[in-house]
Amino acid sequence: ETGVTQTPRHLVMGMTNKKSLKCEQHLGHNAMYWYKQSAKKPLELMFVYNFKEQTENNSVPSRFSPECPNSSHLFLHLHTLQPEDSALYLCASSQDPQGGNQPQHFGDGTRLSIL
Amino acid sequence: DQQVKQNSPSLSVQEGRISILNCDYTNSMFDYFLWYKKYPAEGPTFLISISSIKDKNEDGRFTVFLNKSAKHLSLHIVPSQPGDSAVYFCAASARSSASKIIFGSGTRLSIRP
Numbered sequence: 001e002t003g004v005t006q007t008p009r010h011l012v013m014g015m016t017n018k019k020s021l022k023c024e025q026h027l028g029h030n031a032m033y034w035y036k037q038s039a040k041k042p043l044e045l046m047f048v049y050n051f052k053e054q055t056e057n058n059s060v061p062s063r064f065s066p067e068c069p070n071s072s073h074l075f076l077h078l079h080t081l082q083p084e085d086s087a088l089y090l091c092a093s094s095q096d097p098q099g100g101n102q103p104q105h106f107g108d109g110t111r112l113s114i115l
Numbered sequence: 116d117q118q119v120k121q122n123s124p125s126l127s128v129q130e131g132r133i134s135i136l137n138c139d140y141t142n143s144m145f146d147y148f149l150w151y152k153k154y155p156a157e158g159p160t161f162l163i164s165i166s167s168i169k170d171k172n173e174d175g176r177f178t179v180f181l182n183k184s185a186k187h188l189s190l191h192i193v194p195s196q197p198g199d200s201a202v203y204f205c206a207a208s209a210r211s212s213a214s215k216i217i218f219g220s221g222t223r224l225s226i227r228p
Contacts, residue, residue, distance in 0.1 A: 002158060031214060042117070043159075043204070043218040056214060090158055097213035101147035101166070104216060106158035 003027040006091050006107035013081065014115050021076040021110045023091030032074040033092040033104060034066060043090065049074060050096060081114045088112070118142045119207050121219035129227055134192040136222050138205030141186065145207040149216065150179060150190045153202045162203075163190070192224075200226045 004025045013019050025032060034046040048056035049068040063085075065077040074091055088111050092104040120139045128134045136150075146167040151159035165172040165179045165188070172179050178191045192199055205219040 002160070004158070006158075033214070040220070042119070042220045045215060048214045050214065092158075094214075101164075101208055101210060101213050103149055103161040103164055105161060106151075108156070108158045 002105060002107060004091060004093055004105055004107035006089075006110050008110060009108065010111045010113075012113045012115060013078070015081055015083075017081075018077070018079040020078065021089055021091075021112075023074040023076075023107055025072055025074075025091075025093035025105075025107075027093055027105060029093035029105070030071050030096045031094045031102075032068060032071070033094075034074065034076050035090040035092065035106075037088040037090060037109070039087075047076075048097075050098065078112075081112075083114050086112055086114045117220070118145075119205055119217050119219040121203075121205055121222050123222050124220070125223040125225070127225045127227055128195050130197060131194045134190075134195045134199065134224055134226070136190040136192075136203050136205070136224065138188050138190075138219055139186060140188075140207050142207070142209065142217075143186070144209040144211060145217075146210050147208045147213070148179070148181060148188050149206040149208075150177075151204040151206060151218075152199075153204065153221070159204055195226045197226050197228070200224060 031050045035043045047066045067075040088109045090109045091107045094102040094104040149164040150162045153159045202221045208216045
């Protein structure tokens with residue numbers, strides 16, 4: 001039990017579908033993150049939210065749309081994805097990073113496959 | 116250009132011996148370094164970290180060493196146990212952009228009996 005829960009664990013979707021990934025953290029953290037991990041590549045930061053405000057968008061295509069309704073929940077809305085978007089999507093949370101360096105705690109990820 | 120590099124994609128160590136995982140970085144602004152461990156079908160788990168004001172941090176069987184002049188850090192695991200078989204990621208961040216943790220590509224550690 002990591003304290004960060006992601007659903008679904010696996011998702012297969014067509015390029016014209018719309019789906020959402022969900023992340024919930026039970027650690028009392030203020031910051032939440034989305035990462036993408038493609039095969040044989042390092043984790044790539046996609047978005048950062050701190051106290052529900054987006055503070056980083058790492059040049060992510062608009063077909064990925066994040067939403068953070070509160071400090072405990074984070075969503076990634078997906079639409080019109082491409083086959084190269086197939087990857088493991090990881091959510092993480094941490095204490096407020098503006099207060100100094102903090103370790104991030106990860107969920108188990110959603111394995112996304114685009115047909 | 117990768118700012119955090121783990122040049123060994125894999126490492127095999129006998130149970131009971133010391134495992135040494137290495138990591139190099141290029142950005143001199145990095146002042147916080149972390150190691151994560153990842154099992155298949157699970158997310159990365161935070162293991163240990165070190166601030167640039169230190170050159171060593173120890174937690175049980177895990178010790179991280181930082182050599183700032185060489186821009187190099189290493190993770191020592193001793194004694195190595197079968198449950199240590201996993202992929203280990205080195206990561207780094209700078210206080211000026213503390214939310215951006217940059218990860219290496221990982222080293223797969225296998226502990227053999």
